[in-house]
Amino acid sequence: MPRRLHLPMTITWFTVIFVVPMPFVLLLSRGLPTLYEPSARIILVGAIAYCWMLSAIYMSTRPRWLDRLIGLPKIYMVHGILSLLAIILAFAHKSLMNSYGLIALTGNAAFYILAFLGVWSLVFMSGWLSSRFSILGNARRALERIFHHELNVWLHRINVIAVVLIFVHVNLISYIRAITPFMVLFYAASALVAIAYAYEKLYQRFGSYRGEIESVQGIAPNTVEITMKVHGLRGRWENGDFAFIRFPRERKLHEFHPFSIVSVQGRTDIVSFAIRGDGDFTRTLVANAAPGMQSRMIPPYGRYQRFIEEHSANRPIVIFAGGIGVTPLVPVAMSYGNQGRRMHFMYAARSGDQLLYADQIRRWAQTESCDAQLKVGRFSSAEMRHAMEDDALYLIAGPATMLRSIRRMLLAHGVRSDDICYEPFTW
The missing domain is CATH 3.40.50.80 (Nucleotide-binding domain of ferredoxin-NADP reductase (FNR) module)
Incomplete structure (x- = not known):
């Protein structure tokens, strides 16, 4: 029996690869002065790279509506592949396009940041690669002893700095800035992604559910079941879901980390998690979890x-x-x-x-x-x-x-x- 395409995933890829960059490409190509027509393709490559980076940053906000369609692991996969493709296009744009002064400085700085984070993510953040290639997997496990989870999360956020540099880079180019329809779209898209990113970060800090641990029970070697009361969660998850949790008052547990909910869905704000101490975050949590420990939770994700x-x-x-x-x-x-x-x-x-x-x-x-x-x-x-x-x-x-x-x-x-x-x- 032939395999069938997963329609939501196919639409997602088609949208981020073709639909999102298309209006940028059309407006930019129509507005470029005749003088720059020989370099038009390389300029358009840079615009596509920026569109893909914007899409990747939006994916990093973990949009819940898209999770219910394709699942968060696939969102992360799209995010990772888009980022790598954007780096490849940015390299082509940088290598084949001559620029000077602040234009060159902002463009080059953005590229080097993206390239560094791309390599870093291949080892640390892109488990869909490190789980397939033993060399990357071994490097990831070795380096995680030095560079812990919270450091990796913060380094990953430098992507935003690179995109800001690209934003400045484009605004410094006079003949691009003169193409009003393109710049209106450029500002609008950049603003929408910036708002989505800022909203997600503010929500994580101030709008996520508050909770506290009610009980901790050992259920296997190096594994505990943690039961939590999460205020406001009542009935707002589905069977098989997982939730991102952090413990803001505990050292090494400040960043959100995902755990599967082992409770059956119901009209309750009590949920349980089975957690094994494998990484730096989980080892710290398994060793120190105790009743009364304060937590914050992002509303759960899941596809099952x-x-x-x-x-x-x-x-x-x-x-x-x-x-x-x-x-x-x-x-x-x-x-x-x-x-x-x-x-x-x-x-x-x-x-x-x-x-x-x-x-x-x-x-x-x-x-x-x-x-x-x-x-x-x-x-x-x-x-x-x-x-x-x-x-x-x-x-x-x-x-x-x-x-x-x-x-x-x-x-x-x-x-x-x-x-x-x-x-x-x-x-």
């Missing part, structure tokens, strides 16, 4: 429930989970399994004590329409193929290598790509 609701309600659901990745799929299974829907839960971990919520999953599997298979170690290809069902939906969560492996297996056996949902935490 939306994905299920986008398909027919009578289709069976097959779940593949690995290790701590089971967290978002527990509430999904508990919710839809109780509705009498046919579900099959495949869950594996490296050791028995890392099979989180095993008793809860086994009790759930006693329902007539549900069954579960828990295993220490990996499922064989034959076991995974045996779990497949006709016309099923597939939910996957776990390590990045596991996600890719299972997805390839499903596609190879005729499952359509838009019948598979997964959200890798690789940023």
Whole structure:
């Protein structure tokens, strides 16, 4: 069976690559003086690079409406690829276009900042690359011992400085500044992205939900379940969602970090998270989490429930989970399994004590329409193929290598790509 394009993702790519730059290109090309026609293509390349950088910065604000359509991991992927493409075009523009004085200074400074951050992001921020290439993955793990999460987040914000320099660079070019329609669009687009970026940052600091930890319980080695009361969150999340949380009064926990919600969605402001101490942020949190600790939360993100609701309600659901990745799929299974829907839960971990919520999953599997298979170690290809069902939906969560492996297996056996949902935490 042929793979089908995921329509929202296809539209997203088409919009950011072609639709957004098109009016800039048309207005600029029509307004360029005849004297600059030999350099028109290189000038237009610079304009396209700026459009892509604006789009990438907008993506960095994590627009919630777009998350519900394509998912935040894919938003980050688009953000990363757009940024790298913009750097390539900026290099071509810089190399082939002669400029002097402040025009050259602002343009060159912006390019060098973008190039530095591009290389840095390949190692630290673009998990979709470092999870695929062992060299980048090893470099990331080695350097994370020195450069911690909060430093990486702050360095990433220097992108804004580069875009401001490009904004000044364009305003210094007299023959560009004289093209009034282009400059009106240029100012409007720049202002809209600046407003969106500023709003998101102000919201994170002052508008995000306030909360506090109610309880902390060890559920596995180096893993705790943290239950929090989050004021104003009541019912404003979906099963399988994850939320960005920070602890502003705690050292090394000031920046937002994503965690999957293990609670079943309901009309409550009490939510729980299963957290394993893998990175600098999570190790600090697991070691120091205590009742009463103050928190801030951004309203949750996620695609698992939306994905299920986008398909027919009578289709069976097959779940593949690995290790701590089971967290978002527990509430999904508990919710839809109780509705009498046919579900099959495949869950594996490296050791028995890392099979989180095993008793809860086994009790759930006693329902007539549900069954579960828990295993220490990996499922064989034959076991995974045996779990497949006709016309099923597939939910996957776990390590990045596991996600890719299972997805390839499903596609190879005729499952359509838009019948598979997964959200890798690789940023």
